[in-house]
Amino acid sequence: xxxxxxxxxxxxxxxxxxxxxxxxxxxxxxxxxxxxxxxxxxxxxxxxxxxxxxxxxxxxxxxxxxxxxxxxxxxxxxxxxxxxxxxxxxxxxxxxxxxxxxxxxxxxxxxxxxxxxxxxxxxxxxxxxxxxxxxxxxxxxxxxxxxxxxxxxxxxxxxxxxxxxxxxxxxxxxxxxxxxxxxxxxxxxxxxxxxxxxxxxxxxxxxxxxxxxxxxxxxxxxxxxxxxxxxxxxxxxxxxxxxxxxxxxxxxxxxxxxxxxxxxxxxxxxxxxxxxxxxxxxxxxxxxxxxxxxxxxxxxxxxxxxxxxxxxxxxxxxxxxxxxxxxxxxxxxxxxxxxxxxxxxxxxxxxxxxxxxxxxxxxxxxxxxxxxxxxxxxxxxxxxxxxxxxxxxxxxxxxxxxxxxxxxxxxxxxxxxxxxxxxxxxxxxxxxxxxxx
Amino acid sequence: xxxxxxxxxxxxxxxxxxxxxxxxxxxxxxxxxxxxxxxxxxxxxxxxxxxxxxxxxxxxxxxxxxxxxxxxxxxxxxxxxxxxxxxxxxxxxxxxxxxxxxxxxxxxxxxxxxxxxxxxxxxxxxxxxxxxxxxxxxxx
Numbered sequence: 001x002x003x004x005x006x007x008x009x010x011x012x013x014x015x016x017x018x019x020x021x022x023x024x025x026x027x028x029x030x031x032x033x034x035x036x037x038x039x040x041x042x043x044x045x046x047x048x049x050x051x052x053x054x055x056x057x058x059x060x061x062x063x064x065x066x067x068x069x070x071x072x073x074x075x076x077x078x079x080x081x082x083x084x085x086x087x088x089x090x091x092x093x094x095x096x097x098x099x100x101x102x103x104x105x106x107x108x109x110x111x112x113x114x115x116x117x118x119x120x121x122x123x124x125x126x127x128x129x130x131x132x133x134x135x136x137x138x139x140x141x142x143x144x145x146x147x148x149x150x151x152x153x154x155x156x157x158x159x160x161x162x163x164x165x166x167x168x169x170x171x172x173x174x175x176x177x178x179x180x181x182x183x184x185x186x187x188x189x190x191x192x193x194x195x196x197x198x199x200x201x202x203x204x205x206x207x208x209x210x211x212x213x214x215x216x217x218x219x220x221x222x223x224x225x226x227x228x229x230x231x232x233x234x235x236x237x238x239x240x241x242x243x244x245x246x247x248x249x250x251x252x253x254x255x256x257x258x259x260x261x262x263x264x265x266x267x268x269x270x271x272x273x274x275x276x277x278x279x280x281x282x283x284x285x286x287x288x289x290x291x292x293x294x295x296x297x298x299x300x301x302x303x304x305x306x307x308x309x310x311x312x313x314x315x316x317x318x319x320x321x322x323x324x325x326x327x328x329x330x331x332x333x334x335x336x337x338x339x340x341x342x343x344x345x346x347x348x349x350x351x352x353x354x355x356x357x358x359x360x361x362x363x364x365x366x367x368x369x370x371x372x373x374x375x376x377x378x379x380x381x382x383x384x385x386x387x388x389x390x391x392x393x394x395x396x397x398x399x400x401x402x403x404x405x406x407x408x409x410x411x412x413x414x415x416x417x418x419x420x421x422x423x424x425x426x427x428x429x430x431x432x433x434x435x436x437x
Numbered sequence: 438x439x440x441x442x443x444x445x446x447x448x449x450x451x452x453x454x455x456x457x458x459x460x461x462x463x464x465x466x467x468x469x470x471x472x473x474x475x476x477x478x479x480x481x482x483x484x485x486x487x488x489x490x491x492x493x494x495x496x497x498x499x500x501x502x503x504x505x506x507x508x509x510x511x512x513x514x515x516x517x518x519x520x521x522x523x524x525x526x527x528x529x530x531x532x533x534x535x536x537x538x539x540x541x542x543x544x545x546x547x548x549x550x551x552x553x554x555x556x557x558x559x560x561x562x563x564x565x566x567x568x569x570x571x572x573x574x575x576x577x
Contacts, residue, residue, distance in 0.1 A: 383502050385502055386502075387446050387502070388444035388483060388506040388553070389535055389536070390481055393446065393479060394476070415478055416446075416448075416479055418446060418447060418448050418500075418501070419501075420500040421448065
């Protein structure tokens with residue numbers, strides 16, 4: 001029996017008719033295109049190349065005329081080349097990992113932080129967070145947007161917010177029990193892990209006050225939801241976001257538990273065919289693309305998320321009229337999400353290349369053990385080495401561990417292998433074996 | 438003055454040592470001595486063959502990660518405390534023994550000690566000054 005009493009935080013935006021929403025989007029899109037054209041060099045260049053002027057964009061139906069933006073564009077402009085506002089208007093900077101070790105930077109103005117707080121608040125309202133709630137945030141705080149996103153949302157509502165950040169399971173559980181946390185925000189895999197640790201820690205779920213939570217930053221299945229809900233006795237809802245667009249709250253699942261409502265008055269979604277780049281109709285699976293229409297620090301036009309999913313405009317029983325996105329089915333690139341952190345195999349390769357004594361032949365294995373993601377990297381020792389001391393080999397292993405950790409911010413188990421032992425592939429190299437379900 | 442040794446990096450899993458010994462055995466390579474330093478994930482096989490150069494070539498060709506190291510070799514009487522005397526000489530001079538192994542040849546009354554230290558030149562001088570018999574590859 002659900003204990004969550006959900007509500008619509010901003011019905012004036014979340015329940016608009018289609019024509020009202022399109023009018024609002026059109027007006028905001030025009031302003032955004034004007035802003036980026038006049039203030040962001042890469043966008044001016046992209047639009048000039050297409051001989052496109054801001055005045056050519058009059059409504060959302062003109063969206064497809066606009067150029068796409070990809071992660072690579074942001075990296076090329078590292079660190080602040082995608083700002084559309086003067087640097088002195090930026091009040092916060094976040095970053096996520098890029099494909100070659102270079103970070104993807106996102107600058108937020110105060111306006112953007114307000115937008116983020118608003119959408120995160122709307123999201124948490126879907127999980128029933130009110131002024132009376134105690135929200136335990138066990139996402140990592142820092143450059144990663146998970147922690148602060150949930151934090152801003154909970155504070156906007158006026159709930160008590162516990163910025164526990166990630167790690168230290170026993171302390172997390174003790175805080176949640178003793179403070180009477182009603183809601184938990186973290187990655188779904190960590191939530192399940194916390195659930196399984198309660199008994200081991202000699203605690204009883206009956207002593208907890210949890211009723212719901214928002215879980216995201218990594219794809220998860222309906223089976224995981226069932227397990228999570230059973231372990232913690234809560235309603236577990238999916239929250240979606242990416243730092244380039246805003247952070248968590250870009251979309252969130254309502255209590256119908258059937259797709260995430262996209263905050264369409266801030267972000268216009270599209271689904272495209274990742275090969276032809278043509279927009280696809282509702283219901284077709286393709287790559288999710290977002291255009292931000294209220295941000296001012298670093299607005300993005302038709303940003304390709306690389307997440308594969310479907311969009312739906314079917315009426316939702318919750319009363320919201322916003323478009324919903326289905327579960328993310330996969331990626332149109334080779335990015336892995338490990339413990340909520342974005343990892344590209346190319347980053348690992350770049351890290352490994354910094355270590356002398358190993359070859360560029362490696363294989364990455366990702367497993368989920370006790371609901372936690374575990375990464376192992378098997379890598380061949382350089383065939384020309386003449387190791388006779390164990391300590392020399394151990395030192396190489398340690399160096400690989402340190403480099404990988406500093407490149408991707410995650411620890412990996414390193415296994416050194418004999419030269420020639422890792423299977424050479426013909427054609428496209430298989431570097432990653434993801435054994436998670 | 439030094440003894441040549443081959444060292445091979447090897448993953449710690451079944452079948453690896455067989456592959457090595459078989460590769461050498463079928464080419465008629467005879468081992469004088471062999472020792473393994475093992476960890477959970479990998480091991481380093483150190484050995485001396487009758488024909489080190491040939492053994493090295495065979496293993497290289499087979500794709501092993503193999504190297505040649507030079508060790509100090511000494512010959513002592515096969516009796517109690519002989520090893521301790523050599524070790525104490527190193528210790529007195531603050532020379533660190535990185536690894537050591539020893540073996541006895543059946544038709545001799547002597548034991549051979551092979552070791553790698555962090556200061557080979559000084560160790561050699563000390564051992565020579567004490568009149569300890571040093572091995573070279575030929576004596577093996």
